[in-house]
Amino acid sequence: MNGGKKFGGGRLPTGTPSLAWSSVVVVISLLAGASVVHNIYRPDMTIPPVESVDGNKES
Known part of the structure; x- marks a missing residue:
């Protein structure tokens, strides 16, 4: 066989x-x-105001 080399055994890459x-x-x-x-x-990183469950803004 080829001494264990697959696909013809090209040169090893250098400098990679x-x-x-x-x-x-x-x-x-x-x-x-x-x-x-x-x-x-x-980006707009402001936190929007919290609204209550029924949709009214808390004051």
Whole structure:
């Protein structure tokens, strides 16, 4: 056989980042993208007033 190599056994990839570094880069890019969007479109974080069960506003 081919000495245990599957599909012709091409060269091993060199210079590829590890899975850990790839995950770190993905998380940082997602956070940076969210930061940019939230700086452009400021979300309304106010809490609406509480209404009672029958629909009247409490004072």
